[in-house]
Amino acid sequence: MALFNLGSSAPQYMEQASFDEAVYRFYRLRHQYEDFQSFWHAKTNGSNGEVRLVDSLLVNASKYPKDETLRSQLSEACLEIEKYWNKKFGSSPESLSIFGVIYSQSEEAMLKLQTQAVDIKQAEAHVNLATRVEACMRNLYRYEMQIQHKKPIRFDDQIKIHFYLDGLNETLSSSYKYSGSVLKVLEQDSYIQSEDVTWGRWTLFRDSTGFSDVWIVKIQNGKADVFSAVEKLNQDTFELDESIRGIHFDSEIFKAIDKTQVTAFDNSEFNLSPPAYFQMLAMLNATGEKVFDGR
Numbered sequence: 001m002a003l004f005n006l007g008s009s010a011p012q013y014m015e016q017a018s019f020d021e022a023v024y025r026f027y028r029l030r031h032q033y034e035d036f037q038s039f040w041h042a043k044t045n046g047s048n049g050e051v052r053l054v055d056s057l058l059v060n061a062s063k064y065p066k067d068e069t070l071r072s073q074l075s076e077a078c079l080e081i082e083k084y085w086n087k088k089f090g091s092s093p094e095s096l097s098i099f100g101v102i103y104s105q106s107e108e109a110m111l112k113l114q115t116q117a118v119d120i121k122q123a124e125a126h127v128n129l130a131t132r133v134e135a136c137m138r139n140l141y142r143y144e145m146q147i148q149h150k151k152p153i154r155f156d157d158q159i160k161i162h163f164y165l166d167g168l169n170e171t172l173s174s175s176y177k178y179s180g181s182v183l184k185v186l187e188q189d190s191y192i193q194s195e196d197v198t199w200g201r202w203t204l205f206r207d208s209t210g211f212s213d214v215w216i217v218k219i220q221n222g223k224a225d226v227f228s229a230v231e232k233l234n235q236d237t238f239e240l241d242e243s244i245r246g247i248h249f250d251s252e253i254f255k256a257i258d259k260t261q262v263t264a265f266d267n268s269e270f271n272l273s274p275p276a277y278f279q280m281l282a283m284l285n286a287t288g289e290k291v292f293d294g295r
Contacts, residue, residue, distance in 0.1 A: 012066035013129065017110040019070075020136050023077045024103040026057040027085075031096035036082045069129050077136045084137070089286070090279040094159065098283055101150050105143040148288030155284065157240040163280035164216055164230050165238070170203060174259050176252040181205050184212075185256050189275045190264035193292060196220055199227075200260035201277055209233075216277055217247075217260065224257050227281075227291075 014022075033039035042053040057078070061071040089095040128135075173184040182205045189201035198219040203212040211232035218227045226245040230238050247253055274282070285291040 012064055014060060014064050014067055014070055016132060016135050017113045019132055020106045020139050021110040022057060022060050023074060023136055024106045027078055027081050028096065028099060028103055029053065031091045031093065073133050077133045080133060080137055081140065087273050088282050090276065094155065094283060097153050098147060098286060101147045102140060102143045105146060144286060147286050152287040160280060161230055161238050161240050164214060164228060164277045166276035168214065176256045178204060178252060181207065183256060185259045187263040190260045190267055191274050191278045192264045192268045198261050198264045199278055201275065219257055219260060
């Protein structure tokens with residue numbers, strides 16, 4: 001129900017659509033900062049000098065004098081979004097562009113509600129203040145499911161390559177032999193999607209070029225496939241191969257698979273954020289490529 005000023009009576013409690021829109025609008029600025037703490041304590045130039053960025057969100061509390069929980073719930077909702085969104089999709093400009101689709105849906109919902117003539121007293125009786133944060137998160141999940149239908153964002157090969165190579169470090173790796181070359185499982189990059197699916201980032205050295213290919217490997221039911229591969233053609237040029245390739249199995253590959261699954265489990269025990277390549281996979285999946293459902 002909407003709680004808008006329909007005459008002399010002003011709304012006393014912030015209804016859900018306005019709450020969602022305010023939180024999502026503010027959180028869009030998150031990706032301009034390295035971490036949540038920097039974002040939450042950031043300052044910006046206002047008409048009266050330097051002001052806290054978060055005041056643009058919390059000022060909503062002053063508009064609803066009887067809404068005693070509003071200020072704390074606005075803060076809580078932002079933190080809950082951070083726990084979910086930033087871990088799943090990261091804090092890149094690409095992630096921000098996807099979150100913009102979330103915000104646009106919430107804005108549409110609020111504007112639609114504003115066009116409805118609703119009696120304030122009747123509407124106030126239907127406000128559930130206790131579940132406002134939970135409802136905000138439920139709506140976020142619902143909007144996320146609609147992203148692929150809302151002019152999906154497409155990522156070109158260069159953006160994908162950037163994410164597939166980002167943070168690449170062979171220091172912590174296990175080496176195996178594959179087709180006469182050295183294959184390495186990058187242990188810190190192993191990640192669990194679900195009980196049945198594990199992802200890993202492997203490298204394969206090529207004697208012919210002196211460079212290593214980077215493999216994004218999907219492991220399911222004991223079988224490993226190269227989901228995407230990045231080939232280094234020369235010092236500054238990379239090429240993306242998105243044709244799914246099966247891997248020839250031998251004792252060494254089974255060891256590589258086991259290592260990936262074990263280290264993925266260890267990483268999940270420490271609740272580590274997913275590596276950049278997995279965040280790209282999540283963004284691709286959200287925009288309709290069905291990476292996690294098979295393709």
